Amino acid sequence: MNILEISNLHVAVMDKPILRGLELELKPGEVHAIMGPNGSGKSTLANLLAGREECQVTAGSVFYQGENLLVMAPEERAGKGLFLGFQNPVELPGISNVRLLKEAFNARQRHRGLPAMDALAFRDHLDQRSKRLGLSGEWLLRPVNVGFSGGEKKRNELLQMMVLEPRLAILDEIDSGLDIDALALVAEGINAMRDAQRSMLLITHYPRLLDLVHPDHVHVLMEGRIILSGGMALAQDLEKQGYGWLEEVAT
Amino acid sequence: MSSALHTYQREFHDNSTHLPGWNAWQIRRSRQAAMQRVMQTDLPTQKLENWKYTSTRRLSQTPYALYTGGCVGLYLEDLDPFLVDRQASHRLVFINGLLSRRLSCLDDLPNAVQVASMARIADESPAMLSPWLEPVLTGHDQGFAELNQALWLDGAFVHIPAGVQLIKPLQLLFLTTPFQEPIVTFPWNLVIVGKSAQALVIESYLTLGQGAHFSNARTTLVLEPQARLEHLLLLGESELAWHVGSVQATQKEGSRLDSRIFAAGGELTRQELQITLAGAEAECFQEGLFLAGRRQHMDLHSWLHHTCSNTRSRQLFKSVLDGHARGVFNGVIRIPPDLQNIQAEQKTANLLLTDTAEIDAKPQLEIHSDAVQCSHGATVGGMNPEAMFYLQSRGLDVDAARLLLIQGFADELLQTIKPAPVQEWLRQRLNQERNLP
Numbered sequence A: 001m002n003i004l005e006i007s008n009l010h011v012a013v014m015d016k017p018i019l020r021g022l023e024l025e026l027k028p029g030e031v032h033a034i035m036g037p038n039g040s041g042k043s044t045l046a047n048l049l050a051g052r053e054e055c056q057v058t059a060g061s062v063f064y065q066g067e068n069l070l071v072m073a074p075e076e077r078a079g080k081g082l083f084l085g086f087q088n089p090v091e092l093p094g095i096s097n098v099r100l101l102k103e104a105f106n107a108r109q110r111h112r113g114l115p116a117m118d119a120l121a122f123r124d125h126l127d128q129r130s131k132r133l134g135l136s137g138e139w140l141l142r143p144v145n146v147g148f149s150g151g152e153k154k155r156n157e158l159l160q161m162m163v164l165e166p167r168l169a170i171l172d173e174i175d176s177g178l179d180i181d182a183l184a185l186v187a188e189g190i191n192a193m194r195d196a197q198r199s200m201l202l203i204t205h206y207p208r209l210l211d212l213v214h215p216d217h218v219h220v221l222m223e224g225r226i227i228l229s230g231g232m233a234l235a236q237d238l239e240k241q242g243y244g245w246l247e248e249v250a251t
Numbered sequence B: 001m002s003s004a005l006h007t008y009q010r011e012f013h014d015n016s017t018h019l020p021g022w023n024a025w026q027i028r029r030s031r032q033a034a035m036q037r038v039m040q041t042d043l044p045t046q047k048l049e050n051w052k053y054t055s056t057r058r059l060s061q062t063p064y065a066l067y068t069g070g071c072v073g074l075y076l077e078d079l080d081p082f083l084v085d086r087q088a089s090h091r092l093v094f095i096n097g098l099l100s101r102r103l104s105c106l107d108d109l110p111n112a113v114q115v116a117s118m119a120r121i122a123d124e125s126p127a128m129l130s131p132w133l134e135p136v137l138t139g140h141d142q143g144f145a146e147l148n149q150a151l152w153l154d155g156a157f158v159h160i161p162a163g164v165q166l167i168k169p170l171q172l173l174f175l176t177t178p179f180q181e182p183i184v185t186f187p188w189n190l191v192i193v194g195k196s197a198q199a200l201v202i203e204s205y206l207t208l209g210q211g212a213h214f215s216n217a218r219t220t221l222v223l224e225p226q227a228r229l230e231h232l233l234l235l236g237e238s239e240l241a242w243h244v245g246s247v248q249a250t251q252k253e254g255s256r257l258d259s260r261i262f263a264a265g266g267e268l269t270r271q272e273l274q275i276t277l278a279g280a281e282a283e284c285f286q287e288g289l290f291l292a293g294r295r296q297h298m299d300l301h302s303w304l305h306h307t308c309s310n311t312r313s314r315q316l317f318k319s320v321l322d323g324h325a326r327g328v329f330n331g332v333i334r335i336p337p338d339l340q341n342i343q344a345e346q347k348t349a350n351l352l353l354t355d356t357a358e359i360d361a362k363p364q365l366e367i368h369s370d371a372v373q374c375s376h377g378a379t380v381g382g383m384n385p386e387a388m389f390y391l392q393s394r395g396l397d398v399d400a401a402r403l404l405l406i407q408g409f410a411d412e413l414l415q416t417i418k419p420a421p422v423q424e425w426l427r428q429r430l431n432q433e434r435n436l437p
């Protein structure tokens, strides 16, 4: 069964059509990359999948593990293993990273019908992952995203993904704002999470991350649709030539 | 004259000789003068600008009875939830406004530190009180503070001598045990922190049980040069209680006051804060958190007077209003002409959880000097939808996400409180008293 199956998807934001007939299929274990010009609707797709209310579906369907995703509340999607790493994650003053992670993790346990992990075991689970991303113990006590640098926010999103171990991870520009070392850490983190069951959708503007992650497919989103799909070579072509040459393909 | 004032006046007249310090002319005169002034103005009504949003009908018409003593059989164990870690603090306990020596504990106070019943000091050494009988620099308030000045029955007298550091927090617990007939208490507290001395004082107003009562409290804080005082005020009385309180602080040069107020209880809670920065390099940091639900009414009126150059103040007041709760914030910052190098910052943030909750927030900057760095900001709003979506996308359902955001909003003020046992205790009290989802 496909993890994700999007057919003929039309989405509007504030009555403005953004996605217009998008098709996409993800199989278990696959990593797909989506590239596309600014404003082409990549984040709109990501937000829609996570359940943001402002994204109105005007036509089409989205199935997640065989179930109609569009009728599920955002927390239900998360409970079933869907994770969105935000392009611009919001600041949460007064809520520490560790508090959020604990709440989110326990919500996931509840959803799976499992008991909450005891405090020590969770600490362990968390420490292993935060160390891998170079986020120290003090980091965990800081309020979520408050005063974080751009790169820190991205690493924090990835930390959440690594703690929550989703079935489908959508990472919206997880590589933007990262320095070279951080990019390597993030790529390592992503690769460590890859397995035969877990699928990922990486939204990015640069082939640098893709060089380290080797996605199975690369898609171009333009004019509200996937207009072209290919492998790593496509990402390299885009890096060299930009999107102009694709305008014909689109129309 | 309002009927309540009539009752108070009669009490004053009939029982004046029992009032603490009546035999000392200074105290007697201060009481009489205050009574006279309140008789002239009457208790405040909504016609006064400062009381515009606050209905005083109940306070001016209900004749609460003065509690003058009598047996309340309480054990120390009964007080447990109301006390900061017993081992880690000194405490004075007032039951229905009167000191209970049996429940208080001042075992290991440093030498020369005085912590005593105000009533006793007034009777035994009235001269110690004479400099502080009248509001020091702010002038007379109309109404309830005057009533307190006329009728106070007890309270805490605290004197930290120059150079002394009080390591453990000192808790002043005002616990009311409601009776059939609603009572009123009139505590007056005086805290004097000597030159370069240091202390943390926790003033807490709580109710044992669920009855109606009225607390009319007044606290005078005096910070001598280079003194440091942390003053933490917790208002967490029963949902039928009314609380009108005023804190007046005078700060001399180089002193620092950290004033924090946490209000969660009461049907009506009104607190006034008057702070005067009267010496160079004096600084004052104020924070406040107001949690109101149901039909609670919470009122904060703050006056910050910079009367000297090179002084600094920073204020952050937050409220969370649920149900039909009503909040009022009035924050005056007053800077007269010719002062140099003043910093003043005022921020308020108000979280409204329902369409029926309401806040009237009014910053009032009366700045007549140019050499001022002054900023202020006020926000009023509901839940941030971005934050809600973020939390839901992490698996939290709507209720859990809301609760976490409310806690986070409040926690910004709670998490800086030290020492840890005080923070822990305060969290428990607020969880207990607040009526939020």
Ligand SMILES: Nc1ncnc2c1ncn2[C@@H]1O[C@H](COP(=O)(O)OP(=O)(O)OP(=O)(O)O)[C@@H](O)[C@H]1O
Pocket (backbone or CB within 6 Å): A013, A014, A016, A018, A036, A037, A038, A039, A040, A041, A042, A043, A044, A045, A054, A087
């Ligand atoms: N709330 C909104 N109101 C109006 N227009 C919106 C709103 N949200 C998104 N849009 C518009 O939808 C279009 C697609 O935006 P989206 O964020 O999905 O682009 P993107 O492909 O992620 O771009 P980028 O590469 O810059 O991140 C843009 O034109 C954007 O201005």
Ligand SMILES: [Mg+2]
Pocket (backbone or CB within 6 Å): A042, A043, A044, A087, A172
């Ligand atoms: Mg985007």
